[in-house]
Every structure is written in C-alpha cells, then in structure tokens.
Amino acid sequence: MNTQPAAARAITVSKLYGSGDTQVRALDSVSVDFARAEFTAIMGPSGSGKSTLMHCLAGLDSATSGSVLIGDTELVGLSDKAMTKLRRDRIGFVFQAFNLVPTLTALENITLPMNIAGRKPDQQWLDSVISTLGLGDRLHHRPSELSGGQQQRVACARALASRPEIIFGDEPTGNLDSRSSGEVMSILRNSVTHLGQTVVIVTHDPRAASYADRVVFLADGQIVDEMRAPTADSVLDRMKNLEAV
Numbered sequence: 183m184n185t186q187p188a189a190a191r192a193i194t195v196s197k198l199y200g201s202g203d204t205q206v207r208a209l210d211s212v213s214v215d216f217a218r219a220e221f222t223a224i225m226g227p228s229g230s231g232k233s234t235l236m237h238c239l240a241g242l243d244s245a246t247s248g249s250v251l252i253g254d255t256e257l258v259g260l261s262d263k264a265m266t267k268l269r270r271d272r273i274g275f276v277f278q279a280f281n282l283v284p285t286l287t288a289l290e291n292i293t294l295p296m297n298i299a300g301r302k303p304d305q306q307w308l309d310s311v312i313s314t315l316g317l318g319d320r321l322h323h324r325p326s327e328l329s330g331g332q333q334q335r336v337a338c339a340r341a342l343a344s345r346p347e348i349i350f351g352d353e354p355t356g357n358l359d360s361r362s363s364g365e366v367m368s369i370l371r372n373s374v375t376h377l378g379q380t381v382v383i384v385t386h387d388p389r390a391a392s393y394a395d396r397v398v399f400l401a402d403g404q405i406v407d408e409m410r411a412p413t414a415d416s417v418l419d420r421m422k423n424l425e426a427v
Contacts, residue, residue, distance in 0.1 A: 195211070
C-alpha cells in the first residue's frame with residue numbers, strides 16, 4: 183500500500199468559463215488524489231471536463247475555486263514566476279502533437295527543457311531513460327527523420343529526462359497507429375513500474391487506459407466512478423454506460 187503523500191491532489195475544484203447565460207461549469211467540485219509511483223488514466227465522454235481537470239492539475243489553467251496541490255505545493259495563488267519554475271522543475275508533459283523542435287536532434291529535444299533551465303542532466307538517469315525507450319540509435323536524427331511513434335518516444339524521454347515528480351499526458355497516443363500507441367503506453371507503464379515515475383493521462387482509448395493502475399471516470403464535470411486493474415473491455419463497457427446516460 184502506498185503511504186506517501188499524493189503526487190497531485192484536487193480538492194473541491196471547480197472551473198467556470200464565461201458568465202451569465204453562456205457560463206459553462208467544466209468542473210464541479212472535483213476532489214481526487216493521484217498516488218506516487220502510480221499510473222492513472224482520466225476518461226469520460228467528450229465535454230466531461232477531463233482535459234480541464236488535467237490542465238488545472240498541471241498548472242496550465244487555473245481553477246475558479248478549490249485547491250490544487252503538486253506534492254505539498256498549493257498552485258492556487260502561485261505567482262507566474264513560481265508557477266513557471268514548478269512546471270519546469272517538477273512536472274513533465276507529453277502532448278498529442280509531440281511538440282518537438284524540428285531543427286533540433288532527438289537528443290537536443292530531450293535535453294532542451296534542462297538546457298533552458300541551465301541544469302545539467304543526470305547522465306546515468308538520462309542514459310537509463312534513453313535505453314528504456316530504445317532511442318540509442320536515433321539520438322542524432324531530427325524529428326522529420328523519425329516515425330510518429332519514434333517522435334512520441336522522444337517526447338516521452340524529454341518528459342522523463344528531468345526526473346519530474348509527475349508526468350501528465352494529454353491524449354499521448356491520439357496521433358499514433360495502434361502499434362506505436364502500444365509502444366508509447368508500454369514506455370509510460372515501464373516508467374512507473376521500473377523507474378518509480380508517477381503518470382496521469384487523459385485518453386479516450388480503452389486500450390491505452392488498460393495500461394494504467396487505475397481509471398478515473400468523469401461526466402458533466404464530476405467524478406462518477408473509478409476502476410482498479412482495468413482491462414480494455416471493462417473500460418469500454420463503463421464508457422458505453424456513461425455515454426448512454
């Protein structure tokens with residue numbers, strides 16, 4: 183049983199967009215913990231608030247009310263400078279669109295955030311990440327010379343390289359075919375199992391969610407269910423029920 187404090191927490195978080203008649207309540211008093219060294223998938227129908235929740239947790243968007251913590255650091259009320267530093271030093275990101283710099287090699291893309299921060303990578307950790315992701319023979323290739331799956335592996339390596347407290351993935355397999363998708367999910371799974379990483383992803387793909395330890399389901403801005411030891415079939419059945427409501 184994991185007794186460490188949560189890597190990330192949302193406490194009665196609400197997020198409103200707009201005002202008056204056009205106001206949308208994207209999150210409605212959501213409370214959820216994400217344990218360290220655990221892999222969580224966030225799922226729900228389109229418009230359920232899953233990406234909004236992740237953006238609030240990752241400091242990419244601010245909650246209208248409630249409390250968001252990364253470790254024991256409260257994000258609500260942090261200055262822009264402190265928030266930028268927290269995102270840079272303690273959070274890793276993997277996006278659907280890869281977000282690689284086309285003029286840089288794979289290795290330069292992987293180490294870019296640390297170079298910007300003026301930090302030297304821990305070479306042993308970096309070598310371990312590159313080896314785990316099978317990128318050793320691709321380090322001097324530019325993104326245009328890599329397949330989509332290889333580009334997303336580089337993006338995963340970039341997220342892992344600084345050894346962040348938590349990695350957030352926003353539909354990380356959304357642009358990939360099923361084989362590349364399986365590779366990337368295996369990498370994220372291995373980073374939790376073998377490297378002790380904490381991973382939280384938003385996905386609509388039951389196969390991707392089946393790699394997680396736990397799936398949290400949202401509907402209409404609220405958490406309506408969660409599932410441990412998910413399988414693709416059990417997740418698909420639950421999603422069908424949510425979308426039928």
